[in-house]
Amino acid sequence: MNPPLPADPRRLGALWFGIQVVWTAVLGVVLQDRVTALAPHAVNDYAVIAALGALLAAVVQVCAGFLSDRHRARSGHRRLFYAAGVALAVPGIVLLPVAPSLAGVWLAMLLLQLGMNLAAGPYQGIVGDYIEPERIGRASSWMSVNQFSGSIVGLVLTTLLHGWPLGIALAVCLVGGWWVTDTYVARLPRTREAAAPLRVDANMWTVLISRALINVGFYTLFGFLFFFVRESLGVPDPRTTTGVLFLAFTIAGVIGAAFAGKPADRMDKRVVVTVACAAIAIAVGAFAAAPTFAVALVCAIGSGAAWGAFFTADWAIAYAVLPRAALASAMGVWNLAAAIPQVIAPAITAPVVTTFDARSAGLGPRVALICVIVEFVIGTAWLWRLRLNGASAAGKRAT
Numbered sequence: 001m002n003p004p005l006p007a008d009p010r011r012l013g014a015l016w017f018g019i020q021v022v023w024t025a026v027l028g029v030v031l032q033d034r035v036t037a038l039a040p041h042a043v044n045d046y047a048v049i050a051a052l053g054a055l056l057a058a059v060v061q062v063c064a065g066f067l068s069d070r071h072r073a074r075s076g077h078r079r080l081f082y083a084a085g086v087a088l089a090v091p092g093i094v095l096l097p098v099a100p101s102l103a104g105v106w107l108a109m110l111l112l113q114l115g116m117n118l119a120a121g122p123y124q125g126i127v128g129d130y131i132e133p134e135r136i137g138r139a140s141s142w143m144s145v146n147q148f149s150g151s152i153v154g155l156v157l158t159t160l161l162h163g164w165p166l167g168i169a170l171a172v173c174l175v176g177g178w179w180v181t182d183t184y185v186a187r188l189p190r191t192r193e194a195a196a197p198l199r200v201d202a203n204m205w206t207v208l209i210s211r212a213l214i215n216v217g218f219y220t221l222f223g224f225l226f227f228f229v230r231e232s233l234g235v236p237d238p239r240t241t242t243g244v245l246f247l248a249f250t251i252a253g254v255i256g257a258a259f260a261g262k263p264a265d266r267m268d269k270r271v272v273v274t275v276a277c278a279a280i281a282i283a284v285g286a287f288a289a290a291p292t293f294a295v296a297l298v299c300a301i302g303s304g305a306a307w308g309a310f311f312t313a314d315w316a317i318a319y320a321v322l323p324r325a326a327l328a329s330a331m332g333v334w335n336l337a338a339a340i341p342q343v344i345a346p347a348i349t350a351p352v353v354t355t356f357d358a359r360s361a362g363l364g365p366r367v368a369l370i371c372v373i374v375e376f377v378i379g380t381a382w383l384w385r386l387r388l389n390g391a392s393a394a395g396k397r398a399t
Contacts (some may be wrong), residue, residue, distance in 0.1 A: 051342065
């Protein structure tokens with residue numbers, strides 16, 4: 001087996017930047033805002049669209065990852081999947097902000113989920129395809145920086161633009177990110193490593209369950225922050241305020257992600273995850289009790305920095321545990337731990353929000369944030385079931 005080829009993780013991560021521009025704008029603000037404008041029962045309709053979209057994403061990512069492993073064994077790369085996915089996603093991106101009905105929203109989200117996950121499933125193996133094991137933590141840090149930088153741009157765009165201009169701007173960011181990554185990968189030597197059947201061992205199960213629990217917490221926060229701002233804080237412009245809070249969260253996330261790279265290479269990644277998740281739980285607890293926007297802003301900054309550190313360690317753990325010979329297949333399954341929580345979070349949280357709002361207006365979203373803390377704590381505790389030797393825990397790939 002040839003070692004991974006040295007490569008620049010900044011360019012490898014450019015497509016991830018474009019993907020995050022789109023998803024942050026869509027799942028953070030645009031989808032909720034569009035459903036609110038078109039549906040009388042916004043929370044419930046949002047929950048159904050988000051949940052079914054995530055189910056579709058999970059299926060597409062697993063299938064695309066499996067097929068791309070075999071395609072890479074023949075061609076030496078996965079570029080076909082990146083290009084096809086982006087081409088399919090662009091119409092959905094442009095349509096969503098101007099969809100005239102719920103049927104239009106459903107159509108846009110269908111195209112978006114199909115295209116984005118056709119590209120993202122195979123793409124998530126790119127660091128393992130080209131980066132040597134001793135640089136995985138730092139390369140994961142660059143993927144995280146690209147993620148949070150893309151989120152910043154996505155939130156800025158949703159704050160400044162509406163309608164067709166917003167959809168076109170999001171599409172341009174996705175296509176631009178794909179172009180940078182694709183033209184760079186095209187110049188790298190091809191690696192035709194034989195694909196192998198995916199075997200899910202005990203360590204992989206531990207990582208999947210832990211990541212899923214933590215992501216249930218994240219998507220509860222991500223999906224219901226708009227309703228928290230609108231109902232609990234009672235601000236006059238919840239769309240803009242939500243965008244500002246997410247912007248603060250993601251700017252802080254860039255800093256946390258950048259600083260976590262070296263610790264993720266040099267020390268036990270479980271420690272990095274634990275410290276980050278503990279900080280998030282504290283910040284979200286203060287968030288839930290926040291009486292004003294100013295307090296909520298401080299909490300958003302604290303939780304964002306911690307989430308950035310978690311995200312870097314999360315990627316690094318995946319590359320240390322998942323089997324290289326079936327990497328995209330494994331990453332597709334690994335990403336189920338992010339996709340399935342998008343189904344679970346709205347499904348279990350929407351009834352909670354509705355129930356507590358019936359008792360006191362604005363109480364439901366605050367209780368949802370308390371659920372976030374519980375989910376983060378359980379997910380972090382579960383990660384310590386992981387059994388790694390010293391080298392693997394500190395950054396060497398498990399064999």
